[in-house]
Amino acid sequence: MTIIIFRRWVSVLYPILLASILVHYCRGNSDERKVHIVYMGERPHSPSGNMSSLLAVRHISLLERVLGSASLAKESLVYSYARSFNAFAAKLSPQEVEKFSKMKRVISVIPNHKLHLHTTRSWEFMNFSPGQISAQKEGNVIIGFLDSGIWPESESFNDEGMTPPPAKWKGECHNITCNNKIIGARYYNTGGMYDPTEFKSPRDAMGHGTHTSSTAAGREVAGASFLGLAEGTATGGVPNARIAVYKVCWQNRGCSNADILAAFDDAIADGVDILSMSLGSSVPPPFFEDAMAIGAFHAMKRGVLTSASSGNSGPTPATASNLAPWMLTVAASTIDRQFVSKVVLGNGETFPGIAVNSFKLNGTTFPLVWAGDVANYSGGSGVINAKNCLPGSLNSYKTAGKIVLCHSIVGDVTGVAMANGLGAIMFNPIPSVNDFAFSYPLPATQVRSGDGDAILDYIRTTENPIATILVSETWKDVMAPYVASFSSRGPNRLSPEILKPDITVPGVDILAAWSPVASPSGSPFDTRKVKYNVISGTSMSCPHASAVAAYVKALHPDWSPAAIKSAIMTTANVMDPRKNEDHEFAYGSGHINPVAAADPGLVYDASEDDYIYFLCKQGYDNTTMELIAGRSNASCNGVALGRAWDLNYPTFGLVVEDGESISTSFTRTVTNVGPPNSTYHVSVQMPSLVNVEVHPTVLPFSAVGQSMTFTVKVSGPKIVDQPIRSGAILWGDGVHVVRSPLVVYTITPNSMAALPFKPAEKIRFGDQPGRLEHEIVETN
Incomplete structure (x- = not known):
């Protein structure tokens, strides 16, 4: 009887069921669980300091409540964001998405769209479309790159449709063929020693210089990708600007001071407009014991702005390099996507x-x-x-053809490759930030510490453990931008009152042109050949800033380096301090805004004399300053030693010794570069502990180029152990907002004294943290 009734129901319901299946199929299986990000805002504070672990537990608990099963909750969770904010990623059905959306503490539930990564992703993320100005204006700007050379045959450096170089160009091309895009190329090797894999020419054997050059000024190239990943159109920020190459960095030998100064000397004389330098020292020497600071000072005197990376030694405080106030010092931040390569175990568990x-x-x-x-x-x-x-620690008989689980802090799989391992899963046993992706010479991925522990538990409790590693997917990171964990932090070790870094710019997982003879992963075991590569570092953020500087220079060819730098800093987008616990020490003035930088309204200009006055207060004597300036009237007579409060800098830094009161005055001068008749009103943003008075409160301009001076008086009680209190001085005319961060922090006496520094040195450039970080290498 039961069978007969069932058949009758099937005969009646069959058409309905078939229609339902067809509708479900046509809708793409709408009930299928898909990855969503559940965003809950600010990360709570925990007195015990273990909030990351607590939030991970809470995320599982929330999932269990909605999904109704502890095992399903663990299976659904793919990522727990818990260090700087409160969010998690999980596989959810439409019904589960709706339930989360109705929760009081949930701000939003965001679909995890797959993105196609390409260089223009970083430009699009900054709301900037390369090629906004005429090719003629852009073509008048020349960017000089002090780096590892260039691969001139790359499609990113084609000169189709470009006119001959501007008449001001006086450079030369040595040992490679230049064109109307790459208009100059020189190389420097003081020691005369060459690695067997190197070229005795400006040709790039390492990939780094090719990557930075194309990030800033590469032409549009459709269909660029890294071995099929991130396929799209690659382009630099100023695709019609000219490139001049100065090869100062060599395979396994770094970048010597002598070569750097020689390159500066040539570049300035050749007629470059912007210098881009993705290199630096790990311990910043005094300004005039630093080849980069010296070269940049002389470039500044001749109207050339130097853009330089801050270093890859973060998040440790006081690690930023390239600290001279006449340089633009660039930190690295994220864009709205991540590369995710999943691990799938034999029991079905999946870990991103x-x-x-x-x-x-x-x-x-x-x-x-x-x-x-x-x-x-x-x-x-x-x-x-x-x-x-x-390397050498693994038994190849036991690892050959297998996937190896490693405890790894720096993401190095060389030991696995040497032992003929098939793949590697890495995790740092100490919980840490995992916010940028490496590529490797074999299938590999870096999982979170807790997931690494779970995988290890699976190995120990399973007779024949097995796993696979999936090809990378691109996930959307809705929390971007935030400063990358590797990006070097302030405060400034040499001049604590000058905030460094100056600006933060995308520098994580950037796709750009590459040298086909260079390993894409930096490993000698990697024999792959690629034309485009994805790497991370402040080396990658620096050329983005260089491109924006070139863009501003193209629109305002008469602006000084300080004016261009001010325009970039005062128009920056405000960063969320909840995502960046180091505040301005991490991101400086904020996140770069290329379009706004072209029309800042007011600029904080500075001349050579302003920097000389600054150096006199820092302790440099008459003889030194006269030699640096090349004139006898560049003296320090009458200038007392003291703080750098009166340098006309676009930011305000007040350093107070522990137990002292907050009390000082700043003097600043702003120049009108907007409409002739403009009236600016001041507004102040500052925590209640600090009192700020600005005089005058209104600046009425009647002409372009007119300058006006104001003072900022900062006062407050005695303070102790204040890492940083952030605020800002804002001038607005109803159209422009000119924002200058104002920070107050304490130090203990002599805590910022420079470490001993040896003058015999080399400077090694850095790309991916943990691979080729900024470091000092002594000469023989």
Whole structure:
């Protein structure tokens, strides 16, 4: 009877069921769980300091409440954002999305759209469309790159439709063929020593210089990708600007001071307008013991702005390099996407990892081992070295053809490659930020510490553990921008009152042109050849800023380096301090806004004399200043030693020794570069602890180029142990907003004294943190 009734119901319902299935199919299986980001705003504070772990537990609890199952909640969770904000990513059905959307503490539930990464993603993220101005204006600007050279045959450097170089150009082209795009190329090697893989020419054997040059000024190239990942149109910020190459960095030898100064000397004389330098020292020497500061000072005197990376030593405080106030110092921040390469275990558990992984295992699983279990004892290695997958520490008989789980802080899989491992899963046993992606010479990904522990537990409790690593996907990061964990922080070790870095710019997972002879992962085991590569670092953010400086220069060719720098800083977008606990020490004036920088309204201009006055107050004597300036009237007579409060800088920094009262006055002068008749009114943003008075409160301008002076008096009670209190001085005319950060922080006596520094040095450029970081290498 039951069978008969069932058949009758099927006969009646069959057409309805068929229609329902067809509708469901046509809608793309709308009930399927898809990744969404549940955003809940500010990260709570925890007295115990373990809020990241607590939030991860809360995220699971919320998922369990909505999904109705603890196991399903764990399976659904793909990422827990818990260090700087409160959010998580999970696989949710439409009904579950609706439930989360109705929760009181949930701000938004955002679909995790897949993005196609390309260089213009960073420009689009900044709401900037390259090529906004005429090719003629852009073509009058020449950017000089002090770097590892260039690959001139790259499509990014074609000169189709470009006119001959501007008449001001006096440069030369050595040992490569230049064109109307690459108009000059020189190389410098004081020691005369060359790595066997190097070229005795400006040709790039490392990829770094090609990447930075194309990021700033590469032409539009359709269909660019990294081995099929991130396919799209690649372009620099100023695709019609000219490129001049000065190769000062060499494979395995770094970048010497002598070569850098020689390149500065040539570049200034050649007629460059902007200098871009993605290199620096790990311990900043005094200004005039620093080749970059010296070269940049002389460039400034001749109207050339130097844009330089702040370094890859973050998030440790006081690690920023390139601190001279006449340089634009650039930090690195994220854009709204991440590369995610998932690990799938034999039991079906899936863990998201961060990596640029193009290797296709097609879902095939392979034996999975923990590195600590496969130590190369016969080679003298024990568990400690093996679990970190150090070179030579693994037994190749036990790792060949297998995926190896490594404890890894810097994301190095060299040891696995040496031991013929098939792939690697890395995790830092100490919870840390995982906000940028490496590429590797084999299938690999970096998972969170807790996920690494779960994978290790799976290995230890399973007789034959297996796993696979999936090709990278691109996920949307709705929390961007925030300063990358590797980006070097302030305060300024040399002049604490001058806030450094100056600006933050995209520098995470940037796709740009590459040298086909260079390893895309930086590993000697990587034999892949690519025309475009994805890498991260302040080396990648610097050329973005250089491009914006060139854009402003093209529109305002008569502006001084200080005016261009001021325009970039005072128009920056305000960063969310909740995502950046180091505040201005991480991001300076804020996140770069190219369009606004072209029309800042007012600028804080500065001349050579202003910097000389600054240096006199820093302790440089008459003889030194006269030699630097090349004139006898550049003296320090009558200038007392003191703080740098009166340098006409676009930011205000007040350093107070612990236990002292807040009390000082700043003097600043602004120049009108907007409409002739403009009236600006001041507004102040500052925490209640600090009192700020500005006089006058109104600046009425009647002409372009007119300058007016104001003072800022800052006062407050005695303070102790104040890392940073942030505010801002804003001038507005109803159209423009000229914003200057004002920060107050305390130091202990002598805490900012410079560390001992050896004058015999080289400066090594840095790209990806943990690979080629900024570091000092002594000469022989």
